[in-house]
Amino acid sequence: RIAPAxxxxxxxxxxxxxxxxxxxxxxxxxxxxxxxxxxxxxFDAAHGGRFIRISFAVSADETAQAIELLGxxxxxxxxx
Numbered sequence: 761r762i763a764p765a766x767x768x769x770x771x772x773x774x775x776x777x778x779x780x781x782x783x784x785x786x787x788x789x790x791x792x793x794x795x796x797x798x799x800x801x802x803f804d805a806a807h808g809g810r811f812i813r814i815s816f817a818v819s820a821d822e823t824a825q826a827i828e829l830l831g832x833x834x835x836x837x838x839x840x
Contacts, residue, residue: 770815772812773811773814775812776810780810783799785812786798786799789830789833792833793829793832793833797812797830798812798813798815800812
């Protein structure tokens with residue numbers, strides 16, 4: 761579940777089916793892969809624990825590498 765980007769260089773994604781603590785989820789991702797995403801808590805204090813913000817303000821190659829890292833990490837994770 762991803763909100764339309766609407767021409768922006770980021771996506772706001774609902775990861776509530778994976779976690780209800782997006783801050784810890786982002787920390788775990790960073791520790792395991794070196795990939796940094798932003799928690800939704802910075803944009804919605806009430807419901808942001810279900811969301812992450814993904815920026816695409818990098819090159820196409822860096823975006824592809826990040827998608828691969830994220831996909832590999834997600835395949836190893838348990839659902840919340």
